[in-house]
Amino acid sequence: MNRVLITYIALQILSIVGFLLTGIALIPIIVSLFLFKSKRSLSMVFGFSMGFISTSIPLLTYDIHAVSKISAFIASITGLNQTLLIVIYPLVVGLASMLMALIGSQTYLVLKDFKN
Amino acid sequence: MKIRQVAVLVVVIVLFIISVDLESQISILNTQNGVWSYAAYGNISSLNIKVPIIPNGSSSMGIYSPVSIKIDSYGVAHIYASNLHDLFFAQGFYMAYTRLFQMEIQSLMASGNLSRYLGRTFLNSDLAMRYLGLPFNAYNLELFYKENYPMYYSYMQAFSNGINYYIEHYKEPIYFKLAGFSPFLWTPFDSLVWEEYMTLFLTTGIYEPLLSDVFLNLYGYENISRFYPYYPYFTQNITVIPGDGTVNGFNLTDENVSTNYLWSLDWYDHWATGINNSTLRNNEKLIVAALENISDPLLFQYRGMFNDVGSNSWIVDSNYSDSGYPILANDPHLTLTIPSLWLPEQLHVPGVLNVTGWSLAGIPGVLIGHTQNTSWGITDSEGNSANDYLEYINGSYYLYDGKYYQMQYRNFTYMGKSYSIGLTRNGPIIARIGHYAISVNWTAQRPSLVLVSELMLDESQNYTDMLNALKYWGYPPENFALVSKHHAGYLTAGLYPLIRVTLPNDRIVRVIGSRSLLNGSDPNYSIDGYVPFQYLPQVIDPSRGYAFAPNQPTVWKNYPYPFIGGFWSSGGRATSIDRFLQTHKMNISNTILLQSNLTDSWARLLTPILIKYLEKSNLTVLESEALNYLAKWNYTAYIDSIGMTIYWYTISFIYNDTFYRSFSQNNVTFLPLPFITSIIYTFEEGNFYFNGYNTSTIVPLAFHQAVSYLTDRLGSNVSSWKWGRVHFLFIESITTLNQISIGPLPFYGDDHTVSVGPATPLPAPSYYVTLSSSLREISSPGQDVFLGVIPGGTSEDFYNYFYENQFNYWYHHLYYNFLSISVVAVINLE
Secondary structure (H helix, E strand, O other): OHHHHHHHHHHHHHHHHHHHHHOOOHHHHHHHHHHOOOOHHHHHHHHHHHHHHHHHHHHHHOOHHHHHHHHHHHHHHHOOOHHHHHHHHHHHHHHHHHHHHHHHHHHHHHHHHHHO | OHHHHHHHHHHHHHHHHHHHHHHHHOHHHOOOOOHHHHHHHOOOOOEEEOOOEOOOOOOOOOEOOOEEEEEEOOOOEEEEOOOHHHHHHHHHHHHHHHHHHHHHHHHHHHOOOHHHHHOHHHHHHHHHHHHHOHHHHHHHHHHHHHHHOHHHHHHHHHHHHHHHHHHHHOOOOHHHHHHOOOOOOOOHHHHHHHHHHHHHHHOEOOOHHHHHHHHHHHHHHHHHHHHOOOOOOOOOOOOOOOOOOOEOOEOOHHHOOOHHHHHOOOOOOHHHHOOOHHHHHHOHHHHHHHHHHOOOOOOOOOOOOOOOOOOEEEEEOHHHEOOOOOEEEEEOEEEOEEOOOEEEEEEEEOOOEEEEEEEEOOOOOOOEEEOOOEEEEEEEOOEEOEEEEEEEEEOOEEEEOOEEEEOEEEEEEEOOEEEEEEEOOOOEEEEEEOOEEEEEEEHHHOOOOHHHHHHHHHHOOOHHHHHHHHOOOOOOOEEEEEEEOOOEEEEEEOOOEEEEEEOOOOOEEEEEOOOOOEEOOOHHHOEEEEOOHHHOOEEEOOOOOEEEOOOOOOOOOOOOOOEOOEOOOOOHHHHHHHHHHHHOOEOHHHHHHHHOOOEOHHHHHHHHHHHHHHHOOOOOHHHHHHHHHHHHOOOEOOOOOHHHHHHHHHHHHHHHHHHHHHHHHOOOOOOOOOOHHHHHHHHHHOOOEEOOEEHHHHHHHHHHHHHHHHHHHHOOOHHHOOHHHOEEEEEEEOOOOHHHOEEEEEOOOOOOOOOOOOOOOOOOOOEEEOEEEOOEEEEEHHHOEEEEEOOOOOOOOOOOOOOOOOHHHHHOOOOEEOOOOOEEEEEEEO
């Protein structure tokens, strides 16, 4: 368990740094693939948090009033909920990372099955 | 089991592909480089910018020495450079940093290119700019500067380089991301074309004679002379230049022309225009087509004849000021936008220039402001600097002096269609039907050194320097309020084209402008020079101690160059300012008081007349109650004023039942409504009759309609009919998105109050004020007092602290002190 956690933390740091430096959402998504050795349920949780946390971190560095004004503005022209607008991107990337992690662990399982 | 595992895997892969696709579709919400990333710029923060250091004299991208831009707590930028090249580079950089989207949209609008970027919705606006020749004029002006004034051209280039350095190295504003296009690189042309657009907005003589002719054709000379007189009623003693019109000892009487005779003439007649009434009537469709072609449906809708909104300024000389030092006040009234048209700045080069004030976003220098020893303000003079001509066309030839000449053409393809704009010797053709066409002769068609004039004002150290600077001011003619440490005065600077007219008594007089189209084929009506600088309307240290210029008539009737094309405002604000200045020796406190004055001087004249007619009428209980409020009203337009509401709706119904209804029946609702002073005068004289009504029938009817309308809108409790419930301020974002606009907010004032809040004088559920003081300036160089405020902020970014940080000050008539600087951020270009 400790090894799994340490792997997750290392990958999480890697994906945060990668995303902060490039803004490319594929980084946390691809990094999630390396959670394939974890249990399926755990890889899903870790995968989701990998994408969600990596893409949420930048929001914490911004002026909160400015974030709120931008979200209110976009909400008013799109008709969408203001909070949803802020969290939708991390949620989608979290979902994609979760699915990527799942693909990894599922493929790992299938291959192991075939091997056996 | 294996198959199930593989099936799960396939499903997960499909879901994964969908989620990745979704991510790419919402990438604008990417938290690192999508819209949220702009939140990092919520405040203007300190920056160190690496800019190439280039050798002195080089015109490459870069600066000669480091520049510092200090931003104070009001958002005002104080730019310190060691030479003018670097100063303008830094000004360009800073303007791009705060206003890039605004500047680029303005340039696209002025050059007739909006549709290219934003779609065909803007095609009419683009074509209007091209018909009037704005992009062509700006192009010629750029060449003129380049060839004849290379030093000033190099400043414009440095300014453009500063903008482009920002574009190439920094994040584009959020609006570009949302609109889906990238900023284009700036050139001096873009600055000059915006200058042309502002000139168009402030030019008199393009739209007015056309509107005037439409009214004349429909309602005849008797009505036009009664309701749209050459000089608005009640303006005799409130001209900008005090006195009878004599300037530097020269007047009309000296020319052996009787003023009474000249001003009693019909200036729409054939002898004055070269066109007979039947020809004018036969060309009504052509006139309307011309108006449609040159109407800009965007930001600044076409200006009406006798536009009754404008700007305020006044000066007090040293004898009339408590402190013994002159005082100046100015507040130009323009369509309000957020961000504001103006950007407050200080430009400082040791030993060369130290000016503080307001720049127009996109144009280098400071246009309105002060140095340590001088201060100046601007209001529009409303005298014709353009004239419209009726041209006689045969194929591609135009008639002039009995001969046909080949037209030149401006050909262009725009949005997939080819256009060809003909040019006669008078100017571009703006409409053509059959053998007739209308052309516009406008001073802006020739190069003028407005920018030179502006930069010389920025460097001025005394009153004479300011006068010398204004010798270069070409267009549009403006009333310049000028104050130095010890002198105060006015100069209406600019080019006034003259037309040599032979009067019916065979006397010859050179006049400014026309009320009507002129005959383009007759050389007698061609431009014959310009008013010489020494005889431009002017006064220094007026003997009565003060002067004022809120768009009322510039000079009285004995001026040597009669303003036939003088489409002034009715003078309501001028009357209030005059009344106040007559009774107060001035200091800074009561100058502020006057700038916030909310008395409607015309209501003071009209209300007693209304009451007189209403007291004779049969009124209901509610109407009697409303009349009581009107009788007790002190003619002020505060937010909680009830009399104001009743008064305004009553006159709105007067206009509605008479002029507006008739205009609607004739499909000419674009015609401007006559001044309230014309209503007052004809009511007083007992000769008001229009559309079947006279004074005794229209007043009770309009009052009855007003009370009934207000009851429906606001309920039957008259004490709740406050002005602020129906009169709102709305400052629209240049994006036109309401979410980032200001208002609607309850608002004070009306068309005629010094603190202006114009409302359409027609019944409306709510009046929306979209034009008001675009900045407020009060200064006294002798006392080291420089106060100001704008209705917005310095940044165009709606999430930025400086987006509307000055708005509340402006709304409450408060000011910031230019000399009290508390620096909150520094941008170093090094």
